[in-house]
Amino acid sequence: EVLDGGFEDFLARKWSSEKRFGLEGCEVLIPALKTIIDKSSAGGIDSVIMGMPHRGRLNVLANVIRKDLNQIFCQFDPNLEAADEGSGDVKYHLGMYHERINRETDKNITLSLMANPSHLEAVDPVVQGKTKAEQFYRGDRAGKKVMSILMHGDAAFAGQGVVYETFHLSELPSYTTHGTIHVVVNNQIGFTTDPRVARSSPYPTDVARVVNAPIFHVNADDPEAVMYVCLVAAEWRSVFNKDVVIDLVCYRRFGHNEMDEPIFTQPLMYKQIRQQEHVLKKYSRKLIAEGAVTLQEFEEEIAKYDKICEEAYTSSKDEKILHIRHWLDSPWPEFFTSTGEPQSMSCPPTGLDEEVLQHIGRTASSVPLQDFKVHPGLSRILRSRADLVTSRQLDWALGEYMAFGSLLKDGVHVRLSGQDVERGTFSHRHHVLHHQEVDKQTCVPMNHLWPNQAPYTVCNSSLSEYGVLGFELGFAMANPNALILWEAQFGDFHNTAQCIIDQFISSGQAKWVRNNGIVLLLPHGMEGMGPEHSSARPERFLQMSNDDPDHIPEFVGDFEVQQLHDSNWIMVNCTTPANYCHVLRRQILLPFRKPLIIFTPKSLLRHPEARSSFDDLTEGTTFRRLIADDGLANRCPGDVKRIIFCTGKVFYDLTKERKLHHMENDVIIIRLEQISPFPFDLVRVELDKYPNAELVWCQEEHKNMGYYDYVRPRFLAVVANRKPIWYVGRDPAAAPATGNKSTHINELKRFMETAFNLSTFHGRNI
Template identity: 45%
Template sequence: ELDFGNFWSSYEALVKKARAGALSVEDFSGTTVSLTNPGTLGTVHSVPRLVTGQGLILGVGAMDYPAEFQGASQETIADLAISKVITLTSTYDHRIIQGAQSGDFLKKIHEILLGADSFYEEIFAALRIPYVPITWHNDIPEGKEQLNKAARLQQLIQAYRTSGHLMADTDPLEYKQRSHPDLDVITHGLTLWDLDREIATGGFGGRPFAKMRNVLGILRDSYCRSIGIEYMYIDSPEERKWIQSQVEVGSPFFPREEQLRILRKLNSAEAFETFLHTKFVGQKRFSLEGGESVIPILDAIARYAAKAKLDEVCIGMPHRGRLNVLANVAGKNYGQIFQEFEGHYQENEVQGSGDVKYHLGTYGDFITESGDQTKIYLAANPSHLEAVNPVLEGIVRAKQDKKNVRDIYTVLPVLIHGDAAFAGQGVVSETLNMSQLRGYRTGGTIHVVINNQVGFTTSPDSARTSRYCTDIAKMIQAPVFHVNGDDPEACVRVARVAFEYRQSFNKDVIIDMVCYRRRGHNEGDEPSFTQPRMYKLIDAKRSTRVLYAEALVGRGDITQDESNEIAKEFQGQLEAIFNMVHDKLPEQPEFNKLEELDPLTANTAISEEIARKIAATQIAIPDGFKVHPKLAPQLQRRISMLDDGTIDWSGGEMLALGSLLLEGHSVRLAGQDVGRGTFSNRHAVIRDYENGSEWIPLRELISGSTHLFVIDSLLSEYAALGFEYGYSLEREDALVLWEAQFGDFANGAQTIIDEFISSSLQKWGERSSLVMLLPHGYEGQGPDHSSGRIERFLSLAAENNMTIAQPSSASSYFHLLRWHVKNPARRPLIVFEPKSMLRLKAAAAQLSDFTSGTFTPVLSDPAINGASKVVLCSGKIYWELVSERAKRSDNTTAIIRLEQLYPLAINQILAELSKSPNAKLIWVQDEPANQGPWPFISSNLQEALGARTLTKISRKSAASPATGSIYIHEQEQKTLIAEVFAS
């Protein structure tokens, strides 16, 4: 049974033979029906004569308007709903066919020509036209009770703008006809009779009037071909009109040079993957095969960025296609990648464990044919999908802040996603939510989703509830461009519109490139176990490069010889490079190992003059500014506490931040409620009591390009901490702090802590000096408001990867922050802050503690000599022990504070313990025995103690950090303290 496509092919073959005089007897064998078409000569009606052997002749006359209307204008014909007609005749052998049968036969043809039996739908399907035809309906007149045609056309235009994406041909794998009731002309009171009528358009297409056929053509070209667009949910009329001006232009012309560049980029993408697959059989590389069009997309974005004089394009992406992007966009040396496949890494890339090649980042220069130039940065990332998103945004924001130009965004962030991860990972929505926040905006990010329609083995119907994987982006009113990955010209067109949208509105924009994954999740995976039908289609499919090359040759845009030459040239380059580096070690560039600054010798003190200058900012109230009546005395006290020796924790922090600002270091403090402070302690940002305007006193100390940012973050830990980590990578000169509302909540960002903060130096050679401030303390507030999980951070501590501290006084905290900034060996600092101790008078400091001294990792107990018992502890419990010792008039128990828990200052600890060689040694902590510092202390200090034994006093091991009962907490605390002093 022939479908229309096969019928058409057979028909054309017969016509070709007839014109060549090559028809043979076999061509007529078994035929009893003849088709004659005198209409091609203009004959309206013919009655042919049967000859021997013919059962029926179907005569087809000319297709034209009825004779009485042939003098009418096209406008009149359209207005009257006059159609062209065709006369069919049936000449039959009455011995075989009855007259009634002939009449029924002609009636059936008439019905089919009007669309019966899905005739046109089958033709469209056979020709792989991805739409349903406009069907036959009687004309709908404009009555008094009905909308006029212009209003109906406006409804149709709006419907296509809103829902045209539902009919877009964006799936490269499978053909299907797409339709939607909202896009059917009959839904809007229009019919096929309106196609050639001139209707008022409201300015659509730049014309006041147009035939509906032309309007419909533009709408389909704009919204329903290889690109589907979602944007009508955007509130801004300006943005909607801008998008319409960019896309409602039909199919744009691509110059030959652009086509050749696209083809070369596709070729380099495909050849690179094929080369790796051949040379390094079985090695994981998470290939881009099936999604190669992302290379022309990124290439186009980089070209537009260079032409627009942007300083840099910063890319964050997962492992899928990463090697291809490294090589063909970011400019990483092919030879270096080949050497990494052979197990050879340059020593400056990593400092410890290193990482797999598809996690590494790079820097490069991008130069266009015209000489325009921009830098390319590809961020390193772990296997944890989407975790790099906020990190990259932080990097970009830091790069922009360093330029010290307000609202000029010359660094472009580009984030590449997978479809399953974009829909499934919550950090995506957290990062999107940041995009327009004052403390986080980067001028708009271009998001590119490599939508290969599968997540490892999971199909979309199991991966998301939403229609599209990109639906989450609608929450920030970002336009979404869905594009068929097998149409690389459409992909590049979308890249241009996305880039210009970002430049025009400084907002995020989404490209959803629908493609497929040629192989399994990795090169050793068999995908047909879980997607058998999909992979039958994929296995039978030619590559995007082959399809595009065939299209260019078929259209006459390039010759077959040019196509063949482009296919060969890159393969030869790869072979030559591989032969040069095969089995050779990479050259090792020189790099300097940064020296550690000893906190005991660091100059972290400030002068009294500087301290008073900093404190004075707290009462330098701007003219007309109304301070809250309850807050004014607290600000005034920040002057008096310098004199009366009651400098509290927030005062010490104020002196640290202020002094660093005066020394030219920028400061960024971010986190939930950090402006005021969770415990109403900081008041770094003050609001006018009457109008809510903002005053940041320490900004009085800024000069030059120095910044002070105090950012109340969104209610997020994961993305918020990731952003600050990224920011700290780029701002080597700055103090970057992130404070958790309570330390307990930091585990909401555990991925950032595990994958970036604790190990980035060892894996990727990245140096971060981020400070994490984690309020921690057992005060009976329950299991979720007591512990910053000291034990977890200490379990990650190794290879000098970070500093973990629990200062017990404002001055210790002050010196710690200043030492951290001055230390050239940049690494993260984890500070377990107090809560009840914030205002503890015993923990207050004298001004002299800030004008002299340094950060001391181990603080001795000068009050006790010849102790019989030495207690080691950290944090607020020190002050409780000191208070209890005073109550008991105990002069035999020495209490030593560990201000720094990692790196553990073992030599200093041993020096202190040697002062009491016969004393009993005790470790005391608030936390349960399986938590807090004890697991780390016991495994790292006991061996150094030799024959001496360190015993612990703590709460018993527990699954939860703390009790939920204030009564039980108080009993536990009393018992714990009493046990320390028991005989």
């Protein structure tokens, strides 16, 4: 193998003032990766999924994955216009998917490099999730066909906690990828930070000892030693199906990027680096001295590669438009049209046949295995479910069962992952039944619904949010025809996975044209449980929604579907089990994929009024983005004095208070079930219906949190600023909830009274 420094030299000559995060100082990474892939291909692997930080990414794309050089070079043209939706990302963040023949083995191999932001190790669990999904859908139960390679920088590998979280997934039954090869590009420096202040361990790779992975430290200036280590690592992974780490001890010839001056902070180190002979020169001199190659052969190889680059550079000038779709890391060719557009722009009804509802209900309230002893308390829960089914009623757990079970019937794989999801944090789900007298004997009734159903995967995760959410995101990338859900133990805890949400979920389509249908279930609601068990921080998700608050879209075609298509993600807070079921089914029946954030309930899981009839789920029914008031006041709309809009659990507090004050004739209560994208069309219908009513937004969250800042300008856009929208709810605060139960009750009482005091707001615009 010729060590590939030629690519970096070429880029340096052509674009001397551009950041590219070149590989100079660790050029050996390219033949190292090739060796791992060649050896793995010989062992039967035909798909390799890779993740890496930005250093050396362009070189890996060019010389390992074999992306067309002109496509890489055209990324450097500042005048190129983006042809596809979304802005794309900087060239050293983009990914790639490519199928080619492996020259060493003459076998087909598919190489996928995942797009990754500057949050260096964030891609680690994403790669593992996508690898696991490919193994799952191909029936590769031992990882003999699909594998992952993760590349790291030394400082990030030692410093980023998600590395540890990812290692801890490596041997868990529902998360293992049967061995990952980790390659650390050990620059011996992190940006400007010396190892002596960057980590407490002797080696940056010591974190891998937590799973007893073998760690090979090798001099990156000794290519033959590196190749030997790579062969051993590939064989280790093939034989033992466990993680292995290669520590390429190298250096960084230039600064953190090509514009950075490293000698300010590491003067002695960089004086030595500048005297360090390039590995290509050093190794070629050795080969020439041994007679393995001649000087002429060496120079011809260098010239040949330079000519290839020059020709690609010339042809890249013909590119007028940048197609981000050329950089897709997870294409879904059968899901979209050839141009990448949805097959249609409509969504069929999400209702279900009565017999399907009855069959799922019977299974959900039974134990399918004989002689399987469940806990007496669980027997009571199952009997209660059976009574609900007999009366054609649904609670929250049954609504979820209906959604999952019906999708499984249609061949859609469902995977639910997170902390304690098998039982459910609030002991409502019970998707895995445990034999009370036989250890490790369990029953998953959802997998006993239909003879040829898709499999249902429900798995308690490790106590991780960042790593596990990243994993599920990667899993959802592999197959559009699967419902992949991650549930936070409490919605509040998603903030330890904020990096995945910000970098991949909210903006993934804009940056990388990466559709993803992952569902986040975030338990949310103010019930006096304190500041860490109340709020899923809906304001953070809403702030990142891309719909324009001041612009009402045209209500043409299938407005609901078009609006969803134009949004970066969807946010709902359902108040009925039927609507929850519908929105989960809609997620799969839509002709495209968007992330779905569901603020799920806690107290409503068992609230006697939070029930639905089977009639709300039968054929022809659909998800209701807004639920209008069908009570007494609806009959005389001209007499209605106040419309209260709300979302989520507070609806039940409001209806209770309205009844207490005997104001059913005066006050209308309307639920926004889909908050974003905002249902402009349905809100307009409701406002036109009650011309004399004042407009109130009521939420249980504090004023600087929740939904108010998002919904207020949108309501005002609908009424064209002709009337104000009043706020009712808790006052602004720093913490999302009080920890004092009596304070919580007093706050609720105060804003409930305000909501129905019709003289409160006169003359005061909030």
